[in-house]
Amino acid sequence: MFNRLCATCMTLFALIWLVPFVWAIATSLRSDGAITEHPTSLFAGGWSLHAYRYAWDNYPIGSWYLNSLVISALSVVFTVVLCSMAAFALVFLRFRGRAAILALVTAGLMLPSEALVLPQFIEYRSLHLLGTYWALVLPYAVAPVSVFVFHAFFRGIPMPLIEAARIDGASWWRVYATVAMPMCRPAAATVAILTFITSWNAFLWPLLVLNQTKAQTIPVGLSSLVSPSNIQYAEVMASSVLGFLPLVAVFLVFQRQIVQGIATTGIR
Template structure:
């Protein structure tokens, strides 16, 4: 009895430590996530507070977000004096077109690489992989020469077409389609379904998480694009939100409140998209295995 008591005590201690271990890990994760959330929310709060102040109070007390009182004058001034409505419309049309074409073409490419066996398949996969390594800035000059020769500069298509060739989106669909059970595809083929019918009627209806992930990421990347729209779009009303906001900054006379108000109006749609579709983003990342 005396020799077994310490063993029981040690076992009970080990069991208690094993139970407390996951709780401590969860608390540590929750603490880290809270700290990161606070760090990310500070710039948003600062931009919002600055947009509600006057330029005089911002110049006199730049580090005090509550000095001088708050008002919505900067928002009304920015909306009345700048073509923000046109910038919103341009960004929305370009982002939606990019989403539609990217989901359509990249899903077909991922389906072909996942199920079809053809000559040169390995070379295509290698080229798509190489596309992941190329920085966007390295493609600016060749793309500019190409679209200038096609007379597409200054049009929406000059911004939509480059976003369609997205290697990341191809790999998202490829990873998802590879997880579909092979007997399901074979059963559809035995029943006489063509590869197009298998893609449209079997694979795409069950690939909604992957399609939602690609659509949301494409929308965000297209909305936030700056360098390529700056080079392609030359008229003020045809500019997108990031390019239009950059044009508001004047080195001689910076209107801080108006610039911050325009910035808040620019990223509010992205926050709304993420809050509405955050479940789809989480499911898509968990299903397709993106890291």
């Protein structure tokens, strides 16, 4: 009985997510005239790929894709490396102020990202990084949630294993690279995937720091396609489908790593 109830709830949640997804795809395959005449019908007017060809030929979607891919990939690399090193130091190294730093990291989990927009903008403007990829990559490199995920996983590594490596003459760099990191692949995969998705979907911060059309990311570029005077529904939906398809692909390919990482690190 309980299993059937869980399966029913999961099916309902899947349908709630699937209905707008199917609606967006169906709308992107119709013409604007058919959408205006029969807005609630998914099949009226027939289907075609005209909206996708129009969106790709008339907007720099390829450049937006490349920008989002480069920014997301760099964010993943810097986040995994720097946050894992910070968590490793907080768990295994003994130094003054460690508890205070951990408390600040924990407090950062409760701070909304919108509250950091103004100070970050002033900071990156003073560093002359506005309009560059680094203004979008560096904020993710010090994400408190990523440090917390690695910290939770490193705490599960047996301390005698680390001490044995140290007795054998391994430096802390070698312990980190050859002992700790290979054992925390689920956590690294979880942080990498969530960072990629968050960076790809980011809207407010890229909108503020990127001022050139071809330098924009997918979410910011898609927002510029919506005109209050003349909304081209099919083209907007086609561009939106092109924007979220990579995220669907990432989730489908790495869903096992996501579940394993969440189960191992205890994220809620």
